[in-house]
Amino acid sequence: MEDLVLDLKKNIKSTLNLEHIEAEQIDTLAPLFGNGLGLDSIDALELIVLLEKKYGVKIKSAEDGKHVFHSVKSMADYIIANKK
Amino acid sequence: MKDVFIIADNIISPLGFTTDENYLNIKNGVSGIKSSPTPTPPYDTASVSIIDEVLLEEKFLLLSNGVLYTKLEKFLILSIQNTLAQSGVDVTSKDFYIIISTTKGNIDLLEEDKKHNYPDNRIHLWSLADTIQKYFGTIHKPFILSNACISGVNALVVASRLIRDDLYKHILVSGVDIVSPFVFSGFQSFKAISASPCLPFDKDRAGINMGEACGSLLLSSINSSLKNKVKILGGATSNDANHISGPSRTGDGLLLSISSALKESHLTSDKIDFLNAHGTATVYNDEMEAKAFKSAGLQNTPMNGLKGYFGHTLGAAGTIETIISLHSMLKNEVLPTLGFTIRGTEEEVNISNQLISKEIKYLLKTASGFGGCNGAIILQKNE
Amino acid sequence: MSSTNYIQSYCQIKNGTFILNGKSIPFLKSDSINDLLKSIYVEQEIDYPKFYKMDDLCKLGFIAAEFVLKGFSTIQGERTAIILANASSTLKTDLKHQNSIEDNNNYFPSPSTFVYTLPNITIGEIAIRHKFKGENTFFVSEQYDTSFMCQYINSILNNNRADFVLTGWIEVLQEDYNCFISLVGKEKTGFSTLFNKETIDILYK
Numbered sequence: 001m002e003d004l005v006l007d008l009k010k011n012i013k014s015t016l017n018l019e020h021i022e023a024e025q026i027d028t029l030a031p032l033f034g035n036g037l038g039l040d041s042i043d044a045l046e047l048i049v050l051l052e053k054k055y056g057v058k059i060k061s062a063e064d065g066k067h068v069f070h071s072v073k074s075m076a077d078y079i080i081a082n083k084k
Numbered sequence: 085m086k087d088v089f090i091i092a093d094n095i096i097s098p099l100g101f102t103t104d105e106n107y108l109n110i111k112n113g114v115s116g117i118k119s120s121p122t123p124t125p126p127y128d129t130a131s132v133s134i135i136d137e138v139l140l141e142e143k144f145l146l147l148s149n150g151v152l153y154t155k156l157e158k159f160l161i162l163s164i165q166n167t168l169a170q171s172g173v174d175v176t177s178k179d180f181y182i183i184i185s186t187t188k189g190n191i192d193l194l195e196e197d198k199k200h201n202y203p204d205n206r207i208h209l210w211s212l213a214d215t216i217q218k219y220f221g222t223i224h225k226p227f228i229l230s231n232a233c234i235s236g237v238n239a240l241v242v243a244s245r246l247i248r249d250d251l252y253k254h255i256l257v258s259g260v261d262i263v264s265p266f267v268f269s270g271f272q273s274f275k276a277i278s279a280s281p282c283l284p285f286d287k288d289r290a291g292i293n294m295g296e297a298c299g300s301l302l303l304s305s306i307n308s309s310l311k312n313k314v315k316i317l318g319g320a321t322s323n324d325a326n327h328i329s330g331p332s333r334t335g336d337g338l339l340l341s342i343s344s345a346l347k348e349s350h351l352t353s354d355k356i357d358f359l360n361a362h363g364t365a366t367v368y369n370d371e372m373e374a375k376a377f378k379s380a381g382l383q384n385t386p387m388n389g390l391k392g393y394f395g396h397t398l399g400a401a402g403t404i405e406t407i408i409s410l411h412s413m414l415k416n417e418v419l420p421t422l423g424f425t426i427r428g429t430e431e432e433v434n435i436s437n438q439l440i441s442k443e444i445k446y447l448l449k450t451a452s453g454f455g456g457c458n459g460a461i462i463l464q465k466n467e
Numbered sequence: 468m469s470s471t472n473y474i475q476s477y478c479q480i481k482n483g484t485f486i487l488n489g490k491s492i493p494f495l496k497s498d499s500i501n502d503l504l505k506s507i508y509v510e511q512e513i514d515y516p517k518f519y520k521m522d523d524l525c526k527l528g529f530i531a532a533e534f535v536l537k538g539f540s541t542i543q544g545e546r547t548a549i550i551l552a553n554a555s556s557t558l559k560t561d562l563k564h565q566n567s568i569e570d571n572n573n574y575f576p577s578p579s580t581f582v583y584t585l586p587n588i589t590i591g592e593i594a595i596r597h598k599f600k601g602e603n604t605f606f607v608s609e610q611y612d613t614s615f616m617c618q619y620i621n622s623i624l625n626n627n628r629a630d631f632v633l634t635g636w637i638e639v640l641q642e643d644y645n646c647f648i649s650l651v652g653k654e655k656t657g658f659s660t661l662f663n664k665e666t667i668d669i670l671y672k
Contacts, residue, residue, distance in 0.1 A: 016520070017519040017579075038516050038517065040327065045273065045579075049575055049576075052575065188561075189556075191561065194561060195565075207558065208555060208607075209607040225608075227606060228606065228608060229605070229606055230556060230605050231586075231587045232585045232588075242604060245622060245623075245626070245628075246618075246622065249622045266561070266564065269574070270578075270584065273577060273581055274578050321603055321604060322603070323549070324600070325594040325597075325599060328582055328588050337600060340600055455585060455590055455603075456591045456594060
């Protein structure tokens, strides 16, 4: 789980071009959207691509993604629960 | 200040190769949108509006000069040729100009199996200007405009201003785009594609269908034949300055385009008899438009959207939808919005889902697109 | 049409040179346009994290606009237009998007790449940064068509469709770049040089 969380943070940073912060600085439990990370609707769609491409798990729409993309922790939980 | 007349027009789409064929099909409720024309990705689960290649070849054969042209270039040549044939304008005159509006031009030439058939520079949008100039033998090189989904309306705004300000006499505006895996996959990544035919402004709307088409309008300050009954009164573009892909939540950007276009036309919104919306059938776009129309005082104005017949044809959309709308105005009828049953926008707007007979003197056409851009244009029936 | 409009300020960034209002500005050389623009961003102490998400074309337009618009923070957004042009549209990003869909077994189109495959996104990014809501249009031509562009921009200003126009040429192809952007207005202020084809041809070279 811890490895997955750190791996996710690194992938989020590089995929979303978050050059203003370090991967380790992303709070595992804090909300990803609506806080200091400054993520928007394109970032949400990009996270869907990230989960499919790097972790092989699918999300149908940005709407379904809302609870999955709450935090790094919720993303990690979703990956573990849905990975084949 | 000169008057700006629309003296000829043409639409090339799956619904026909002339404006009349397209209009008749729409009036009969025929749509160009078909499900899964190819079983291979990315179109395997999609509904798209694509022109039949065999029919295209057949039509183009008559105009062929032996040179190899891309699908998009064939659309342009066919459409420009048909438009010119209706007018007395000399294409080799120093007063004749062309503006081409397109979002992606020959983008299919990036595909592995197509790129080796053409010179490398054919992928560039500017190469379209050379191709069209050479084919028609015009003195001036066509101008190219690429401003996302408002391109067609934007080109009409630019052309009508250049004529109104007496800088140019005749400008042919031609808007064109093709359906390509490139654009399809992009909208797919935005989760903006509907698998079934689109439902503009409807409560069950679930996204767009890609479409391909070409629409041409010949604008002129000279009303030589007196049969030309339509004028462009004014138009404008604006920017939401809010987000590069998400439609504005307030509709303020589109409202600014509409109010600037009204101002340039010396009209107030209550004079508008009919409104042709952009109506992509995505949840957020249609909501944004409804808000803007309400704020502009247009909530009771009969309106329609034509994406249910053509799909979203990007750089062609503004031109083909303006052409259908101006012929609606000449016939005093508002065409139904195919796909619309029950209003799904929060704001109340007056969307037609049946053919309405109505005296139309002024019509408003709007468009909005990625990059936060909006455009509006106002046409008048010349009595 | 004779022009009575004036260049308020201009900036040119092209392979190896950086000129602001006629003065050469020293800047770090780099083989990569992306590294170069990022180093200018850092050096200018700009705080706008979305900059890092932009493609090279938008980064170039964003940086040029930052310089051109210094000292013009009070101009009215609804009355400011952005009219740009280039030759290669967004071909550099187009190739990146095409790569992501070539292989059916590795088919991952990215929304944050695709959105930059429209040249007017550069206008959108500048519009968002500076709250410019006026006229906006992107033209494409093989060479900078200074005759047509000056004609159209003068017609916008002379007919009161805007008070200011941010305009110019912004081209990126692979690692080559050439950006010439000016702010044009009705008053004889700032760089205060008449805006017409002749002036632009000399400054743009």
